[in-house]
Amino acid sequence: MNRHLIAIALLSVVFMLLWAPLKYASTPSAQADSQRAFFKNLKKMCGQRFEGETQFPQNADHPLAGKRLIMSVESCGESEVRIPFHVGEDKSRTWILTLTEKGLLFKHDHRHADGTPDKITMYGGWAAPGGTPYLQRFPADAETAKLIPEAATNVWTFQIIPEKQQFTYYLERHDELRYRALFNLKALPK
Numbered sequence: 001m002n003r004h005l006i007a008i009a010l011l012s013v014v015f016m017l018l019w020a021p022l023k024y025a026s027t028p029s030a031q032a033d034s035q036r037a038f039f040k041n042l043k044k045m046c047g048q049r050f051e052g053e054t055q056f057p058q059n060a061d062h063p064l065a066g067k068r069l070i071m072s073v074e075s076c077g078e079s080e081v082r083i084p085f086h087v088g089e090d091k092s093r094t095w096i097l098t099l100t101e102k103g104l105l106f107k108h109d110h111r112h113a114d115g116t117p118d119k120i121t122m123y124g125g126w127a128a129p130g131g132t133p134y135l136q137r138f139p140a141d142a143e144t145a146k147l148i149p150e151a152a153t154n155v156w157t158f159q160i161i162p163e164k165q166q167f168t169y170y171l172e173r174h175d176e177l178r179y180r181a182l183f184n185l186k187a188l189p190k
Contacts, residue, residue, distance in 0.1 A: 031103070031127075031129050031130075031131065032103065034131045034132050034133055034136075035099065035103055035104035035127050035131060035136065036099065037132075037133030038104065038127075038131060038132070038133050038134065038135070038136045038158075038160075039081065039097065039099045039104060040133075041133055041134065041160055042073065042076075042081050042083075042097060042158075042160075043076045043081060045073040045185070046073050046074075046075075046076035046081070047073065047074070047076075048072075048073055048187040048188075049070055049071070049072045049073075049187060049188040049190070050070070050071050050072075050073075050167060050183040050184060050185055050186075050187060050188065051068065051069065051070055051183065051184055051188055052069040052070070052071065052167075052181050052182055052183030052184065053068075053069060053181065053182060054066070054067070054069065054179070054180070054181055055180045055181065055182050056170075056177055056179060056180040057179070062179075063087070064087050064179065064181070067087045067088040067090075068086075068087075068088055069085070069086070069087060069181055069183070070084075070085075070086040070188070071083050071084070071085050071086075071095075071167070071169075071183055072084045072086070079098060079099045079100065080096065080097070080098045080099070081096070081097045082094055082095070082096050082109075083095040083096075083097075085169075092110055092111050092112065092113070092118065093108060093109070093110055094108075094109040094111070095107075095108060095109075095169075096108075096109055096124075102126070103126050103127050104126065104127040104131075104136060104138075105124065105125075105126055105127075106124040106125060106126075106127070106136075106138040106156060106158075107122050107123065107124040108121065108122070108123050108124055109121055109122060120147065120148060122143070122147075123140070123143065123144040123147050123148055123151065124138055124140070124141065124144060124156065125138045125139045125140045125141035125144060125154075125155075125156070126138065126139075126141060128155075134159060134160045134161070134162070135157065135158070135159045135160070136157070136158055137155055137156070137157045138155065138156045138157070138158075139154070139155045140152055140153065140154040140155070150173075151173065153173055153174050153175070154171060154172070154173050154178075155171070155172045155173075156169070156170070156171050157169070157170050157171075157172070160185075162185075165184065165185040165186055166182060166183065166184065166185060167182075167183040167185055168180065168181065168182050168183070169181045169183075
């Protein structure tokens with residue numbers, strides 16, 4: 001009987017040791033810390049431009065395939081980072097990441113050549129739980145679902161891969177890859 005109690009006690013301790021890190025990894029405090037760390041890592045790139053390419057889809061009919069991609073980490077304020085995303089000569093897109101008390105918000109700002117907002121603009125969402133200082137996922141928010149109903153299941157992901165000097169931006173819809181761009185983090189000359 002004593003052996004059974006000892007075995008149960010040991011198993012309980014092992015379970016608690018294995019379970020505790022998982023439990024606390026997703027606390028609001030840990031989420032906020034990972035979002036702040038990700039935001040700080042983005043700000044380290046401020047003032048630099050990076051070249052990239054579309055990795056998916058490869059079909060020539062896709063409007064971003066085969067075009068030179070440039071992300072410019074231009075504007076880095078205390079709580080907002082703006083990253084113009086150029087596709088060939090098209091400079092209509094800017095990624096906006098805003099750090100608030102509620103969390104990290106990602107939006108796409110689309111503009112016409114004259115600077116006026118496109119009718120489809122300011123869509124995105126809040127960072128989801130489970131992010132890290134190098135990866136954050138942004139499921140579409142209610143505003144996005146209202147603006148673009150077919151994008152209601154969108155999830156945008158940013159990933160910084162320091163050891164490879166790479167940055168990825170990808171979009172999933174209905175849990176399937178829809179778009180992926182890979183950027184080389186060796187800065188381009190200004």
